[in-house]
Amino acid sequence: MSAPSPTNYWLMKSEPEAFSIDDLRAAGRAPWDGVRNYQARKFIRDPMKLGDLALFYHSNASPPGVVGIARVASAARPDPTALDPKHAGFDPASDPQAPRWFLVEMAFVEKLAAPVSLAALKEDPALKGMLVVQKGQRLSVQPVTAAEFARVLALGRGATASATG
DNA sequence: GCCAACGTTGGC
């Protein structure tokens, strides 16, 4: 039996002061809660599938960039933090009977030996189509192509900038 | 439906 290959690849942003790759590694897996953007919700709720792989991106970091790999470890389900008045992500308009916000659980896969900074992503011609390098793009859950994912992973595992594997 | 005001994101 070979392991099923992931059907989609993603980039998921988190501020390291809120939840870092080290936090995910320590936890093993964790609910990816707090997504409050309709476009990101659509990705989480619809095309995101168990086993999909994601680039774990540190935003508001020094430097910002891809620091690890995570795997989608659950189906999408309603995000309970949207219904919790004590939670920063509380949405008073959210209806428990018709959940508005969703989460998936993410599992730790790998911390990159050589984090790939946003500047490095921008410098790589092979990655010029990535959403994260586009000006003004702030979507917290983004699709990436298999080729982009493989390229970032190669860079992050220590491949030289001139390697094209 | 338009669009100004506001709040947030996130690089720098």
Place this chain on the structure above:
DNA sequence: GCCAACGTTGGC
């Protein structure tokens, strides 16, 4: 801390 860019809200 600054501020550009974006998304949402709400008056009209």
